[in-house]
Amino acid sequence: MNILAIIVAIIAVILLLTGGFVQSLQFLLWVGIVLLVIAVIVWLVRFISGRGTRV
Incomplete structure (x- = not known):
């Protein structure tokens, strides 16, 4: 039961x-x-407006 709670907590943090x-x-x-x-x-x-930059 304790391992299940840890797994659920890790999944919650990842999500x-x-x-x-x-x-x-x-x-x-x-x-x-x-x-x-x-x-x-x-x-x-x-x-x-015709102010294009032309080189």
């Missing part, structure tokens, strides 16, 4: 850490999407 990792990845995914949208908007504004 807790995995859940936190997944939530942080979801947050970083949204941050990446927002940064991508901002970069596209800035690129479009520069392209439309």
Whole structure:
């Protein structure tokens, strides 16, 4: 019975850490999407205004 409680506690800790990792990845995914949208908007504004960087 004591070993079963230890196994359940270890599984609970692993699931807790995995859940936190997944939530942080979801947050970083949204941050990446927002940064991508901002970069596209800035690129479009520069392209439309004709201030593109030409070498």
